[in-house]
Amino acid sequence: GAGVSQSPRYKVAKRGQDVALRCDPISGHVSLFWYQQALGQGPEFLTYFQNEAQLDKSGLPSDRFFAERPEGSVSTLKIQRTQQEDSAVYLCASSRTNQPQHFGDGTRLSIL
Amino acid sequence: ILNVEQSPQSLHVQEGDSTNFTCSFPSSNFYALHWYRWETAKSPEALFVMTLNGDEKKKGRISATLNTKEGYSYLYIKGSQPEDSATYLCAYNTNAGKSTFGDGTTLTVKP
Numbered sequence: 001g002a003g004v005s006q007s008p009r010y011k012v013a014k015r016g017q018d019v020a021l022r023c024d025p026i027s028g029h030v031s032l033f034w035y036q037q038a039l040g041q042g043p044e045f046l047t048y049f050q051n052e053a054q055l056d057k058s059g060l061p062s063d064r065f066f067a068e069r070p071e072g073s074v075s076t077l078k079i080q081r082t083q084q085e086d087s088a089v090y091l092c093a094s095s096r097t098n099q100p101q102h103f104g105d106g107t108r109l110s111i112l
Numbered sequence: 113i114l115n116v117e118q119s120p121q122s123l124h125v126q127e128g129d130s131t132n133f134t135c136s137f138p139s140s141n142f143y144a145l146h147w148y149r150w151e152t153a154k155s156p157e158a159l160f161v162m163t164l165n166g167d168e169k170k171k172g173r174i175s176a177t178l179n180t181k182e183g184y185s186y187l188y189i190k191g192s193q194p195e196d197s198a199t200y201l202c203a204y205n206t207n208a209g210k211s212t213f214g215d216g217t218t219l220t221v222k223p
Contacts, residue, residue: 031209042201042215043156056210091155098205100146100158
């Protein structure tokens with residue numbers, strides 16, 4: 001497809017489990033962003049890649065959160081030892097440098 | 113202003129009313145200000161990219177202005193329609209490429 005694709009759309013995990021969320025950006029978009037969105041709030045920045053380089057990870061809430069984009073295309077956000085407060089919608093967006101971002105539909109993560 | 117702030121948080125208007133809301137952002141390291149429209153159950157879609165002080169952009173009944181010196185942007189909707197109901201997000205971009213979003217203004221237009 002032509003848009004940003006995220007998978008899975010929904011993920012339910014037990015507290016303490018590890019999860020991996022995938023983002024397929026638009027082909028040719030060098031910038032890739034991950035956001036966490038809580039109910040009623042705007043997207044909160046997690047991390048940002050320019051090609052395969054992770055330029056900013058200041059928004060990752062703890063060292064349980066890890067993101068990678070090894071070949072400068074697909075990105076994976078991994079959360080280890082999940083906690084209930086990790087429950088949120090995780091949005092991925094891609095863009096050409098400093099151009100408007102194109103968002104995926106998000107992954108809704110629920111931690112039981 | 114250290115963060116991106118949007119006001120009001122929510123707005124209810126009648127069909128046909130004109131409305132406007134505000135995005136405030138840091139005036140340092142400014143590169144661009146983006147406005148997005150976010151409908152329920154969909155992902156945000158870009159409305160405007162604004163880069164220069166004094167910029168004015170228009171798309172149909174929606175327009176936006178930018179003041180980078182004082183760090184604010186206004187979004188205006190003329191003659192609101194029910195289909196304008198959405199959350200309107202602004203995002204401040206630095207020249208390092210990072211985007212910081214506000215929490216949005218949720219607009220509800222009643223027929």
